[in-house]
């Protein structure tokens with residue numbers, strides 16, 4: 099039987115389990131990446147494993163999120179990350195060197211290898227033919243220690259591409275189309291694999307835009323074949339020796355095939371407040387724009403910046419628009435400086451930002467009250483921009499520039515003249531922003547500032563759980579709702595007691611006080627609970643507040659894994675209509691739950707307030723049951739579990 103790309107990579111890395119859809123499997127991880135907002139926890143956890151050195155082929159620690167140094171906190175964390183990287187054999191990408199996914203694609207990605215990153219957009223490297231997945235920091239720490247990564251054998255969906263994109267239609271429009279078809283829940287338990295004759299018309303950075311935003315589908319990952327275009331890209335990066343071809347076999351099986359004719363696509367955008375709220379740009383009625391931001395790990399490649407500059411050349415940003423532009427890496431920044439594109443950007447009146455996540459994660463550039471912001475980013479969840487009532491649209495750099503020049507949401511085809519951007523045949527490769535690990539790790543002292551608080555460790559699970567429903571939510575709750583980011587909260591990522599004060603801060607400001615008064619309790623949610631980022635703080639901080647169990651219609655993959663890793667019991671309604679039988683404030687009881695899940699027997703939640711019994715399910719592997727009962731993965735590992 100022919101294998102698809104996903105099956106090929108998994109079979110070459112399989113440590114445990116059978117490669118059958120839905121089966122629990124364990125795979126070997128070749129490379130890891132971390133970023134600063136999740137990295138401090140990941141390395142504290144790695145240190146707790148007591149190893150001398152990472153056991154991966156390559157591990158990289160990036161600084162890209164917490165770049166504002168408005169107090170000592172982020173600077174302290176950066177110092178810790180640099181010293182811990184040197185000590186344990188990790189490459190360190192300095193602040194200013196660029197966004198982890200962009201840099202990893204350029205400098206480290208290798209077709210056919212596995213990559214685990216403590217950031218949900220790690221699938222960006224799927225653009226180069228890697229099996230690249232996002233995970234919580236603890237899973238990445240375990241992988242750095244040589245441990246396997248556990249996942250369910252995904253089903254594989256094929257996106258069959260034909261045709262060629264027209265002028266002003268972009269890779270971003272491809273992934274927005276996929277989001278329109280599959281929605282933010284459509285990727286759950288799936289890998290999205292791209293194939294068909296249309297693939298060869300897309301460059302690696304274009305492919306990476308598509309796999310990057312595949313995270314918004316909730317997919318395990320997204321992947322492209324490795325072909326001549328991949329070789330070309332790796333040659334440009336002076337890494338041709340790392341290239342190898344990879345494609346699906348003839349007759350490879352897929353659970354579903356979705357056909358997209360690239361030549362029929364039009365400029366699209368995602369409307370507030372979800373990446374799957376898709377519309378054609380031309381169908382948006384006249385909407386005035388206050389802010390435009392080009393950048394983020396989705397759209398900050400050299401091509402993205404060059405087309406942005408070419409469209410801005412000789413024109414001025416509309417007086418009512420504040421426009422920021424962020425090159426994704428030092429390499430991109432240097433290239434546009436050298437070829438003059440940067441001058442076109444600056445003279446248009448756009449504001450150029452240092453290479454990093456910046457406005458994408460609310461690290462500066464929060465829009466004005468009620469503002470309309472058009473961004474080339476990947477997420478427009480409520481409040482993520484830093485302004486609660488901002489209206490954020492997601493679109494291609496081309497559509498962003500059209501808005502920046504006209505002051506309105508505008509179909510970029512109205513700009514008429516399409517500038518042909520020719521990428522250079524060679525670019526300057528200078529890895530001065532990447533510090534390799536030292537040869538002399540014993541001489542390195544790990545530097546910890548006062549911002550870094552010890553990791554809170556959960557207690558083992560009680561035999562019976564009883565408590566109040568602290569919060570009942572609707573569908574598609576994001577980790578930005580649970581544990582907001584932004585310039586104020588992100589510096590607290592290394593300090594769980596402090597960051598715990600911000601759990602559900604914008605969505606439900608009374609949550610923390612309630613959780614403390616009631617001594618913890620439960621959360622009830624709808625579909626796709628915990629979608630979005632990989633931040634384990636969305637489990638760790640609620641755990642610190644005493645959250646014991648979350649009962650939902652369904653969970654997003656990474657958040658589910660994070661809840662388990664920190665000993666919070668994830669349950670699903672056996673019957674989704676029973677969601678209506680619980681209200682916020684109800685008292686729930688789960689008698690002998692710890693014993694019941696150990697045996698795999700049926701489980702019932704008793705709603706004491708309403709006097710009803712609610713059947714629930716738990717799709718946990720025996721290993722996950724042991725982790726939850728132990729109070730989390732660290733306790734489980736310390737107790738001898740692997």
Ligand code: MIC
Pocket residue numbers: 135136163216217218219232459583630631632633
């Ligand atoms: C994001 O885009 O939400 C982030 C910030 O990159 C997160 C990681 C984090 O919360 O630190 C992600 O996507 O995993």
Ligand code: SF4
Pocket residue numbers: 163197217219394395396454455458459476
């Ligand atoms: Fe950074 Fe935004 Fe990409 Fe997350 S989505 S890694 S915050 S640029």
